[in-house]
Amino acid sequence: MSFLENIVAQFPDHVKIVPHPRGEHVLEVQRQNLPEICAYLKNEHSPRFTFLMDLAGVDYSTFGAPTQAAAYTGAAEPIVKPAPTAANMQPERYAVVYNFFAWPEKLRLRLQVPVPELAPELPTVSHLWGGANWFEREVWDMFGIRFKGHPDLRRILMYDExxxxxxxxxxxxxxxxxxxxxQKMAAQNQNGLRPAFRLKGAQYGDNTQNMLLNMGPSHPAMHGVIHVLVELDGEKVQKIKDVGIGYLHRAFEKDAENVTWTQVFPYTDRLNYVSPLINNVGYAMAVEKVMGLATTERCQYIRVLMSEISRITDHLTCIAASTMEVGAMTAFLYFVKVRDMFYELVEEITGARLTVSYVRVGGVKADLTPEFPAHLQKVLGELRIAMKEMHTLVTRNRIFVDRMKGVGAVDKSTAIDYGFTGPFLRSTGVDYDVRKAEPYLVYGQLDFDIPYGQYGDNYDRYLVRMEEIEQSTHLIEQCLKKLQQMPGAPLNVDHEGKEISASKMADLGKFGYTKGLLQVQALTDPTLSGGNAWLRDNIFPNNKSAVLPAKEKTYGSIEGLMNHFMLIMEGYGILPPPGDAYQAVEGANGELGFYVISDGKGQPYRVHVRPPCFTLMSGFHKMVEGGMIADIIATFGTVNMIAGELDR
Amino acid sequence: MGMKSVLGGDNFITSRLDEAVGWARKYSIFQYPFVTACCGMEYMSLAGPQYDLDRFGAALPRFTPRQADVLFVVGTISQKIAPIMRRVYDQMCEPKWVVAFGVCTCTGGFYNNYSTVQGIDTIVPVDVYIPGCPPRPETVLQGLMLLQEKIQKQKQEY
Structure with missing residues (x-):
């Protein structure tokens, strides 16, 4: 008997199993009994679901309805609907989706709770998981679903107006x-951005007063834009009154619903812009999961290789920035130098330094260049030098250690309660890493270790990140070795066997000089969106309904052109079958989850991201309360908050 | 004003002085990086050793608007942050310039939705637009040189 049936046996009237074609564990739960069932899952069920990984709202009101044309340009008129009444309301318009995770049993469970259109309200679970607080606020803000019993149900990403x-x-x-x-601006200043003023310090009588201080939204250490309202007693942080986020809300999830499946990739780049390749991979894998698409081995190795490069750039940036903020400007310069080398490496493959849009559903945009291995080895050599310099400069530096050791410490249970993941969770001593726990792509075949700390303080987080860079280097070398054993990339030739450039080849095709172009196996420039016709088979699955044809086929044959046209035009693009999937990958900051819903059309019905630093920031007060105000800077640096994915 | 009175307000001298002041100003840009988003990564590269903003006398970021000459708006400006950015701009002393760094600040970029401002020139006057998503450091350096040219050529107030 599976564990799902056990749960149903426990609550026979309120829970039912939802069959899932990709083997995810899904239950549908009646909303009245939600807290009771959640408490059971968290405390009594075996295994215990201690992590609330993700909480997302869904509006099912137009599920399966005809697509609204030109909604993106703003040309479409909004649907004017009558106010919902008891007679015409949709009984299951909304759904709230809870993703649980049991550690160390590595079991995932998803609860779907239908919510009616009229008086959308749910009981809160924020008393069970600390991390639920912010998640529920987000669902209220974005969908207007109320959570009964929530201690602080305010808007979180948007503003009061x-x-x-x-x-x-x-x-x-x-x-x-x-x-x-x-006037409204003034009002906002009064409510949100209050000037420093004094409060009566009750614990000391009327003679001393606490001070409220705004950090941010424009503050040098609040990289990205975030607003922290702290209550100070002298230099001591008494309380974090509020953490204001949403200043970089760019409506990723709304945008994703208004473009085609492939067009979402550029938006994913800009979620965690320090490690865009990992976001690309995560989203592509979620869509592939919905479609049931299997990628080729070469593609998987390339994805792992590129993800690890992104992880290195992310950690380099995080360490560079956080050391700079505690005064080590030299360390910043050393690491940024190496990061730029990695950016150039990424540019060589993807064509862009930062916003790469490299991964496609079913594959990657292009194969590695022939010179890539040599360049990579050179950059890895530079990285090793910089790592050594970094260790010499700061790892045992007295000033640095004093600022980091024992500061911002969080224990295991708090970290799990708030749903922390990634280097932060590992610094507290929990060795949870998605790459090991649920090996995706080819991580299962590669040899690497998961570093983890003991005290959960800033210094442990720094050391974990430094060691992860080493492990990523190790992974990259293994991938490269494997990729070099696979077929190499040949040069471009025209139909007479002469070498020609990729752009010339595309031009020939555009002018219709296609005779003979398909007679040979030709290669377009790997950094352009061509790949090459037969190596493409190595990096893409043979599925014409998901994968764009090679550029020379598009320009060179009517079948290729039609295939390309049908895939690109809206409604004829990738059409995943109706269904949903949650795919987690190990982002540089922690578990990066994509929850994707398709209603069988050319546009995603819903794309929800589980940003790792959202949970980290929701537990920020646990790290800094009771410490000194200067430690906020050091701790905030090692949290590695990335506004793009925090606010989306 | 002060300098003019000291030098007697002679036209010949002030026109030459304009150039000298412009020359001094363009090589001592104290910038306020209003960094919000992805462009900040390229901004870091720009400040790093590879591209070295210091060559242009613009490497010293001031994190208070009262000490800054140039407002670098780096990254998407949402409706929520817009009033704050305007406030930072208002707090800067004259003369001041604004650089729109990245296409989101120029036009809103490919974010055309309920939460993004469609170009910061709807809020503050912009001197130099640097497009790109994000702009390469070379592009930014060119933008900076254009700004220097503008500073040099404009009528100086002092």
Whole structure:
């Protein structure tokens, strides 16, 4: 008997199993009994679901309905719907989806809770998991679903003047509510951005007073934009009154619903812009999971290789920035130098330094260049030198150690309660890493270790990141060795066997000089969106309904052109079957989850991201309360908050 | 004003002085990096050893608007942060310039939705637009040189 049936046996009237074609464990739960079932899952069930990984809202009101044309340009009129009444309401318009994870049993469970259109309300679970607090606030902000019993149900990503709930399907994407009114601005200043003023310190009588201080939203150490309201007693942090986020809310999830499946990739680049390749891979794998698409071995090795390069750049950036913030400017310069070398390496393959859009559903944009292995070896050599310099400069540096050791410490149970993942969780001593726990791609065949700490303080986080860079280097070398054993990349030739450049070849095709181009196996420039016709088979699965044909086929034959046309035009593009999937990958900051819903059309119905630093920031007060104000800077640096994925 | 009175307000001298002041100003840009998003990564590269903003006399970021001459708006500006950016701009002393770093700040880029501002020139006057998503450091350096040219050529207030 599976564990799902056990749970159903426990609550026979309120829970039912939802069959899932890709083998995910899904239960549908009645909303009245949610807290009771959650408490059972967390405390009594074996294994215990101690992690609340993700919580997402879904608006099912237009599921399966005809696509709204030109919604993105703002041309489409909003659907004017009558206010819901008891007679015409949709009983299951919304759903709230809970993703649980049991550690160390490595078991995932998803609960779906239908919510009616009229009076959308759910009981809260924020008393069970600390991390649920912010997740529920986000669902309230985006969907207008209330959580009964929630201690602090306010908007989180949007601002108070905003009207409506933007992720509802009837909210038009371009309806803006700019803060232009001076009075409102003043009011916002009063509510959110208060000037420093004094509070009465009750614990010391009337003679001493605590001070409220704003850090951010424009503050040098609050990289990205975040607003922390701290209550200070002298230099000591008494309380974090509020953490304001959403200043970089760019409506990723709304945008994703208005473009085709492939067009989402550029938006994923800009989620965690320090490690864009990992986001690309995560999203592509989620869509592939919905479609049931298997990728080729070479493609998987390339994806792992590129993900690890991204992980290295992310850790380099994080360490560079956080050491700079505690005064080590030299360390910053050393690491940024190496990071730039990695950016050039990424550029060689993807064509862009930062916003790469490299991965495709079913594969990657292009194969590695022939010179890539040599360049990579050179950069890895530089990385090793920089790592050595870094260790010499700061690892045993007295000033650095004093600022980091024992500062911002969090214990295991708090970390799990708030759903921390990644280097942060590992620094507390929990060796959870998605790459080991649920090996995806070819991670299962590669040899690497998971470093983890003991005290959960800043110094442990620094050491974990440094060691992860070493492990990533190790992984990259293994991938490269494996890839070099696979066929190498030949040069471009025209139909007479002469070498020609990729651009010339594309030009020939455009002018119709296609005779003979297909007679030979030709190669376009690997850094352009061509790959080459037969090596493409190594990096893409043979599936014409998901994978674009090689460029020379598009330009060289009518079948290729038609295939390309059908895939690109809306409604004829990739059409995953209706269904949903949650795919987690190990991002540089922790578990990066993509929850994707398809209703069988050319556009995603819903793309939800589980950003790793969202949970980290929701537990920020646990790290800094009771410490000194200067330690906020050091701790915030090692949290590695990335505004792009935090606010989306 | 002060300098003019000291030097007697002579036209010949002030026109030459304009150039000298412009020359001094363009090589001592104290910038306020209003970094919000992805462009910040390229901004870091720009400040790093490879591209070295210091060559242009613009490497010293000031994190208070009252000490800054140039507001670098680096990254997407959302409706929520817009009033704050305007406030930072208002707090800067004259003369001041604004650089729109990245296409989101120029036009909104490919974010055309309920939460993004469609170009910061709807909020503050912009002197140099640097497109790109994100712009390469070379592009930014060119933008910076254009700004220097503009500073040199404009009528100086002092």
């Amino acid at each position: 905003f009207k409506g709930h933007p992720l509802r399907k009837d909210y038009p994407i371009t309806r803006r509510h700019p803060i232009v009114d001076n």
